[in-house]
Amino acid sequence: MALALASLLAAPSYIVSVSGDTGQATTSKQAPPKKNPLLKLAQAWPSAEVLKTRHAASDALPLFASTDVLPITVAADFKAVNKDRQRNSTQRFPGELRTTRPDGQIDVLHVKLGTRGIFRLMPRNCDFPPLRVEFVKDEVKGTVFDGQSWLKLGTHCQDSGDYDQYVLKEYLTYKIFNLLTQKSFRARLLKATYVDSKSGKTVASRYGIFLEHDNDVARRMEGRIIGIPRVVFADLDQDTLTLMMVFEYMIGNTDFSIYANHNVRLVQTPDRKIYSVPYDFDISGLVHPPYANPDPKLHLTSVVERLYRGPCRTPELLNPILANFMAKKDQVMALYESLPDLKKEVRREAKDYLDDFYSTIKSDKNAKRVFTDTCSKGAGM
Numbered sequence: 290m291a292l293a294l295a296s297l298l299a300a301p302s303y304i305v306s307v308s309g310d311t312g313q314a315t316t317s318k319q320a321p322p323k324k325n326p327l328l329k330l331a332q333a334w335p336s337a338e339v340l341k342t343r344h345a346a347s348d349a350l351p352l353f354a355s356t357d358v359l360p361i362t363v364a365a366d367f368k369a370v371n372k373d374r375q376r377n378s379t380q381r382f383p384g385e386l387r388t389t390r391p392d393g394q395i396d397v398l399h400v401k402l403g404t405r406g407i408f409r410l411m412p413r414n415c416d417f418p419p420l421r422v423e424f425v426k427d428e429v430k431g432t433v434f435d436g437q438s439w440l441k442l443g444t445h446c447q448d449s450g451d452y453d454q455y456v457l458k459e460y461l462t463y464k465i466f467n468l469l470t471q472k473s474f475r476a477r478l479l480k481a482t483y484v485d486s487k488s489g490k491t492v493a494s495r496y497g498i499f500l501e502h503d504n505d506v507a508r509r510m511e512g513r514i515i516g517i518p519r520v521v522f523a524d525l526d527q528d529t530l531t532l533m534m535v536f537e538y539m540i541g542n543t544d545f546s547i548y549a550n551h552n553v554r555l556v557q558t559p560d561r562k563i564y565s566v567p568y569d570f571d572i573s574g575l576v577h578p579p580y581a582n583p584d585p586k587l588h589l590t591s592v593v594e595r596l597y598r599g600p601c602r603t604p605e606l607l608n609p610i611l612a613n614f615m616a617k618k619d620q621v622m623a624l625y626e627s628l629p630d631l632k633k634e635v636r637r638e639a640k641d642y643l644d645d646f647y648s649t650i651k652s653d654k655n656a657k658r659v660f661t662d663t664c665s666k667g668a669g670m
Contacts, residue, residue, distance in 0.1 A: 326516045334559045340511040347508040350436045352477050353501060356627075359433065359479040362387040363422075364486045365402050370420075373404045374412050380404075381423065384486070388433060396432045399425050405441065408572070414580050415446035417483075417493065440502060443571075444481075445495035446578070454635050455571065455578040456496040461624050461631075461639075462540055462570040463498075468617045468624075470532055472510055472556070474568045475501040478628075496630075503554050506566055512558040520547050520555065520563070521669030522600045529564045531610050534599025537567065538659070539614070539646045541574020541595050543583055548669050575642055593642070601664040604657060611650045618647055 334340075352359075365384030373380045381401040389395050403421040404410060410418050423439040434440075443459065445452045463476035477499045483492040507514045522530060525547070533553075537545065545552035545567055552569040572581040574593035583589040589596060602610075621643065625636045649655045 326518070329513070329515050330517070330557065330561075337559075340508075340559070343508040344511050346436065347505040350505065351433050352435075352437060352440075352499060353475040356478075358496075359388065359477055359499075360482075361479055362482045362484060363400070363402075364484040366487055367483060367485050367492045368487070370402055370404065371416075371418065374410055374418065375404075376407060376410060378404060386422070390433075398428050398432065398434065408580070409446055415444075416448065417444050417446060419444050422499075437502065441500040442481075443498035443500060445493065445497065446580075448493045448495065452578070453496045453630070454632060455576055456498060457628055457631050458576045458635065458639060459571050460496075460498050461628070462573065462575055463500075463568075464624050465540070465621050466536055466567070468620050469536060469613060470529070472506075472529060472564055472566055474506055474566065500568065506554065507556045510556050510558065510564065512556040512564070515555050515557045515563070516550060517555060518548075518550060520550075522547070523668065524563055525555075526562045526564050527600075527606075528610070531599060531602055531607065532613070533565050533567050534597065535607075535610055535614065535650075535660070538595055538597045538599075539643070540570060540576075541593055541642070542567075542570055542572065543587055543589070543592070543596055543598060544569070544572040546670060575639060595646070597659050597664055598670050599660075599664070601666065602660050604653065604661065607656065607660050611656060614650060615647070 363384055363386050365382050370382050373382075381403050384400045384402045386398045386400045387395060388398075401423040403423070404418040405421045406419040409415045420442040421439060422442050424434055424437050426438070429435050429437055443456065445456055457478075460476055460478045463474060466473040467475065479497050479499060480494070481497040482494040484490070485492050503514050537543070547553050547555075547565060552567060554566045554568065556564045556566055558564070570576060571578060572592060574591070574595065577593060581592045583592050583594070587596060622640055625631065625639055649659060
């Protein structure tokens with residue numbers, strides 16, 4: 290383990306919010322201090338057999354066994370839900386989620402909804418916030434949500450067809466990373482109809498994304514999530530780190546930080562390796578919604594302007610990673626033909642953006658310029 294990580298053992302505990310568990314909306318409050326997250330690094334591991342069993346169970350979850358668009362209907366007091374824009378809120382609102390099985394049977398699940406997120410949670414950015422959907426354990430058995438406790442639901446932000454396009458593009462961004470590595474979040478595309486439970490009126494009917502639970506990502510990697518702060522490049526598995534950083538460059542995403550655990554989850558395995566797994570790609574050049582702007586400190590004119598933020602890599606270390614990207618190019622491009630509702634001009638724009646990336650890595654000179662000569666010399670980001 291790198292000294293940068295070991296030196297954090299004396300770090301103070303952090304304050305986070307806790308989730309409420311009642312059927313009615315509860316008052317948001319600050320959680321009590323948590324244990325030092327670094328203590329988890331020293332916890333004993335279950336047997337290899339247990340880890341493999343967990344892997345198999347998470348890998349087989351029915352929600353991610355299909356790529357078909359999942360239609361769902363969610364009924365709740367959305368007027369109350371939309372008013373809760375407090376970050377890390379513990380308020381939960383009772384709701385009902387309906388979905389239909391292939392045989393026509395309708396599953397009716399009682400759920401609790403909460404708002405979540407940071408940027409998209411702000412009402413000035415999105416009329417409809419991202420959601421947290423909590424399930425009742427006994428109700429999900431035998432349904433498409435079997436094995437799920439709660440899930441992040443990525444929503445449409447604004448009720449317009451253009452924002453459906455951004456959801457579709459972000460979904461495909463997850464699928465691109467799935468092609469490159471199994472150490473990635475799985476996503477399920479859905480068509481969600483939101484109904485106000487008080488009036489019975491439809492609030493919106495838009496595309497959305499259910500994102501795989503953090504713990505299931507870790508279980509498929511036969512590891513565990515560790516929420517440790519101030520991680521630097523040297524603390525991480527280097528091949529996985531490089532793959533992630535080249536991918537973030539590929540999609541034009543700078544909205545993440547390993548050091549701050551922002552839009553990156555860290556997974557530790559029994560051999561004490563730590564892997565970085567990215568998520569949340571909406572503020573990227575590939576998705577490019579109207580609200581996406583780069584951090585001013587990066588001195589970028591737009592999110593479509595790429596910036597490599599990973600560690601400097603020699604061609605010898607980089608070339609096997611880039612070869613993986615090149616080998617998957619045809620499959621990546623084919624993804625954009627898989628969604629009929631993706632508009633022709635949106636599909637063309639996305640492919641052109643990706644083609645620009647492939648042109649860069651195909652040239653040894655350009656790849657060396659980006660990943661070796663002009664890269665940041667910092668210890669982390």
